[in-house]
Amino acid sequence: MNAGAGLTGRTGRTQVFEVSTLYGAATLAAALDAGMFEPGRRVLLVTNNAAVPEAAATLDEMTGWAAIAARFDTVVDWNETVFPNHPSLWAPPETDTAAWQRLLRVAWDLGNGPLDLVVESVHAKPAAALAEIFADADVHVYADGLMSYGPTRERLLWPTACRVQRLLHLDLLPGLTPLLLSEFGAPAEIVPDAAFRAVLDEISGACAEPAVARRVPGERTAVILGQYLAALNILSAAQEEGLHERMLRGAARAGCAHVVFKPHPTAPAQYSKALEKAAADAGVRLTVLDTPMLAETVFDRVGPDLVVGCFSTAMLTASVYYGIPIARVGTDLVLGRLRPFQNSNRVPVSLVDAYVPDIEALTGGLETLPGTPEDAGAALGALVRVLGYTMQPRMHAPLRGGAEQWLAEHQGGLAARYVRRSKLTALALPGGFASGVAGQMPGRRAALRLVRKVRARTVGKS
Structure with a gap:
């Protein structure tokens, strides 16, 4: 991965930003653009946490990645750093953390001065490992999804907890304060809507195609979102496949003649094959997107009349940042399958279930879909x-x-x-x-x- 251009010569604190998704990187870019970090040397640390990283799309293959990476002085690869270990599993022995810090400060040109560590999911690897290695760094946590509203998955060790400065999050449910890290008194700061939407537009503008899916004048279009819940052992592959088919049928009943399927980057190909038969049975035109890009780029380029999902964060992004009607499918199924009870997906699923209308409960077309309440x-x-x-x-x-x-x-x-x-x-x-x-x-x-x-x-x- 290449270093950002034209950013050398900065003074101030050195900052290491850990990212695993383009959506998270966009959140950090918006925070930088909004002045939520002081000037300094900025290192973007990329990690691929997929079960089989070699088989998953990398961030530099995603549409719009170059514009995000340009905000940083250097981009480094955590997977390469810890190879052959998996980034979601590896942490250095406690006796080796000081040696690892010296090694990485030299390898990444961090210097010997004060350091800010900006991470997601600080309680889980690789962020937890980084917090152990850089034991003297201030820790800033950012959340790019609905999990920020739920409790911290497990109690942080005090040497890390006492260094957490704040939680940066998107205002996906206006008026709702995140619970994440609140037990330590870490203040929650909202990444401004305008800054985030501007970054999304920048990413969308990098899309080479004028439209990612062809629309027919007068034809209503829905985007349905895949999450690949089977990979998390929440649903079986067959159940998730059935969930996608329910999304398509619900969109068809709402009057959408064109359905665009935005699969999860690691979803198996048979999901798309099953949808093709469901689309033929429902009498709708199906477009399956195979280019790695943000769902938000699809929203911008397609301009859908409806977005349907299970509990994807992108559903709320469609509503908050693009004003697109949203609907849910299958949250009751997922609620019944989550184990253990403290599973960190429980709050996101519950919030979507309580906030977003169920498309299978519609009695009429899209115009009968209830809106999301402003004071929710x-x-x-x-x-x-x-x-x-x-x-x-x-x-x-x-x-x-x-x-x-x-x-x-x-x-x-x-x-x-x-x-x-x-x-x-x-x-x-x-x-x-x-x-x-x-x-x-x-x-x-x-x-x-x-x-x-x-x-x-x-x-x-x-």
Whole structure:
């Protein structure tokens, strides 16, 4: 990968920006353009976290990558640095971190001065490994998706947690404050909408084709988004294939005669083949995109009348930054499949389920699709806090009181949809088995053990 042009000679703190997606890189570019980082030497550290990196599209193959990379003095490849180790698995032994820092400071020309480390998913590798290696660096975390609204996946070790300066995030659900890293008091800062949209336009402008899919005048077009959930072991390949077919049929029922399928970059080819038959059966024209590009480039170039997905962040981007109607499919299926309960996808799925209309519930055409409420962010805040507490009760113990109130008010409805009864029982919350009895008995732990035994016997007899 090549260094950015014309950026040498900067003074100030050296900054290392870790990215694994073009969307994340666009978020960082927007933050830079908005002046959210002081001037300094900027190193873009690219990592490919796919299960088989050699078989996945690389960032420099993505449409618009060159414009993003030009903002940095140097672009370096983390996969090459740690080869033959996988970047999502490797971390140096604790005794070797100081040696690795000296090595990388020389190899990447970082100097010996203060360092800012800007990473995504600081609790997971490779970001966690980088935070260990650069043990004296200030850590800035950026989130480019809906996961920023959920709790931190697992408690950070204090040597890293005490260095987290802030969380940068997109305002995908206006009015909703992210829960990520809030347990450490890290302030959440919004990357300005105008700056991010300008970067998206810059990326789209790099697309060589005037239109990525041919439109017929007067013909309604929908874009459906693949996520490749089978790779995460959330759905089977057959279930995900069926999900795409449901998206297509829903778009057809809404009156769209043309459907553009934007697959995940690592999706298997048979997904497209299955959709071809579904499109023929539904009587719609299908375009499958095989050029690696952002979904947002498709939105800009196609100008669709509708975007349909499961819980892809790109759905919210379509609504917030492009004003395109959005609809969901299959969130109930995914909610039932997520394991364990603290799976970090739970909050994104729940938010889309609660916020985005279900296209399969439409009784008419596209004009009957409900709009997304403008004040939804505030309303969704209570749900996020409930999920944050039930997913990470020790980390977010102060949220228990609000969770109890919300669950008591929504028993049998929303509470049952988003929080399993077994989880409510284990935490002695409203809606759980004999939660009222458990809450009144002396010795909370003993009471909970008794409740679990009674519940097990009851289930065994039924």
